[in-house]
Amino acid sequence: MEYLTPSIWVWSGNRPRLSLKTRSMLNLATLTALNRPHEFQIHLRGAINNGVTRDEVKEIFAGRT
Numbered sequence: 001m002e003y004l005t006p007s008i009w010v011w012s013g014n015r016p017r018l019s020l021k022t023r024s025m026l027n028l029a030t031l032t033a034l035n036r037p038h039e040f041q042i043h044l045r046g047a048i049n050n051g052v053t054r055d056e057v058k059e060i061f062a063g064r065t
Contacts, residue, residue, distance in 0.1 A: 021051040021052055027047070029060050
């Protein structure tokens with residue numbers, strides 16, 4: 001897990017063909033999967049600024065079991 005988390009951020013942050021919106025959605029999905037609610041709150045604001053809609057955020061949470 002210690003290796004996985006930084007690798008995800010590097011991977012998603014270095015994808016020049018992904019829009020900021022897509023990167024934000026990947027970020028929120030990763031934080032949800034890793035159960036990091038405090039970090040999620042911070043990145044949610046950025047995601048909204050990058051164009052992620054309320055419905056898209058709901059879909060990210062819908063995959064959580």
